[in-house]
Amino acid sequence: MISPKPSSALILVGHGSTLNPDSSQPTHDHADTIRRTGLFSEVHCAFWKEEPSMREVLRMVDSPEVYIVPNFISEGYFTQNVIPREFGLSGRTTDLGHTVAHYTDPVGIHPSMTRLLLKRAAEVAEGIPLTECSLIIVGHGTGLNDNSTKAIKDQVEIIRAMNCGFAEVIDAYMEEPPLIADWATLTSAPNVIVVPFFIADGLHSFQDIPVLLGMESEPTAAASQIEVFRRNPYHLHGRQIYYSSAIGTEPLLAEVMLDQIAAFDTNHKPAA
Amino acid sequence: MPSSINSALASWLAAGGASIGEISITPHGSGWQLRHHADSSADPASLKPLDSPEALRELAKWDAAGNYRPLHSAPNLPSGWIASLPDLASLRLALDFLYPAALANWLRWLDGTASACSLRDTFNRQSGMYRVTGLIRDSEAESLVTSSCHDGNCLRKVLWNLDGTTPWAGFPPDKTSAPSSAPELGQPIPLLCLDLCPILLGAARETVKKRMKSESDAAKAAEAQASPA
Ligand code: SF4
Secondary structure, three states: OOOOOEEEEEEEOOOOOOOOOOOHHHHHHHHHHHHHHHHHEEEEEEEOOOOHHHHHHHHHOOOOOEEEEEEOOOOOOHHHHHHHHHHOOOOOEEOOOOEEEOOOOOHOOOOOOOHHHHHHHHHOOOOOOHHHEEEEEEEEOOOOOOOOOHHHHHHHHHHHHHHOOOOOEEEEEEEOEEHHHHHHHOOOOEEEEEOOOOOOOOOOHHHHHHHHOOOOOOOOOOOOOOOHHHOOOOEEOOOEEEEOOOOHOOHHHHHHHHHHHHHHHHHHOOOO | OOHHHHHHHHHHHHHHOOEEOOEEEEEEEOEEEEEHHOOOOOOHHOOOOOOHHHHHHOHHHEEEEOOOOOOOOOOOOOOOOEEOOOOHHHHHHHHHHOOHHHHHHHHHHHHHOOOOHHHHHHHHOHHHHHHHHOOOOHHHHHEEEHHHHHOOOOEEEEEHHHHHHHHOOOOOHHOOOOOOOEEEHHOOEEEOOOOOOOHHHHHHHHHHHHHHHHHHHHHHHHHHHOOOO
């Protein structure tokens, strides 16, 4: 846990969506959690596709210092190009005139994400011995300048090395091999836990992945989205699938954001 | 740390400031009550009680028919509720949720620290899938902006113009300007558009792509005609 920063504002930056109302919700939820801690003088959200925009949110900042935390799953086009451009950032720390901005790494690449993945896996298949479970961490794959595939492979390596008892731990993707659609041949245990490595429950985790897994025959309607996670386990190919909501909806992600700020202070903060 | 935005909001309220967007604000005990303008004369007992900024954020996410509202300044905030907020901090948060950045845009514009960014400057800095917006023609921009940003779609004042000098011919003067009265005068807070929004950016991309497609279709047709198989 970090110590209070009464002279610092916090901005969580999400992608947001003009079509999908669920896209920005986790970012708002994590902002609410951090706001309630009182650690920062102010806590705001900003979005690429929703209001307030990154240019607008800077006007809301009243503090001499602001931490900007990308609520993204990996480094990529948004964290390296769009966010710095829209905020006018020139590096890790930028003097913007009315405030000094510190730009942290995206939340998804912090080592604490491993803890969240294991917690999600344990919750979704509660009571099932891990030795009878395969764990699949699923991502999109083939993104434009997107390192999410690497972020997932890293997590898989870390969890394997921890020897926590899973029959196997593998990565799979929607659009590149190993394909999530091939889950039945990629895994061998009677129970298969699938955790989407996404920041929000968007169309991918509500609709596309359930279809690729064979849980749904066609994309479900928006109103029944949450049902996807309530009907575990799914019995398919003589096995049980336990499907989790996106890792970014885990409430503990707010703590990972604070961890990411602590990491910034340790590794990058200029001496006062 | 004292917030300059909160103190300006306090001065505005002290001067009787009571209106922003579709919302009216009235003092209530030591706190504030918010309701939709359409409910100003409704019996409070007939309105659904809300008691937190977060509840207002959720309310503002949907229109009366249950459709997602990605644009908070669209004139379709549902009515039929009354929100009680205990103090200035929760009122500030509620206003930031109902009309994101509206207070900050207004105050920074009033004190001269924020200015509007022209359509050309916004489009020309885009990259990736939005880079093509830089190819929009002046006439396309004019008709896109007048058909997207009018008061029936968005209550914001369009303070940016085409290129820093060329105004929008299709709008009445009060759509492209805002009163510059200080918070201490308590006048309704105008919703300002200083940077065009992602919805307009997306629509500009569609406009350009559609035109490019029809140009390339026409070129192909002409070529086919010139060299019949
Ligand atoms: S560009 Fe501005 S004025 Fe036009 S619709 Fe978007 S927010 Fe409203």
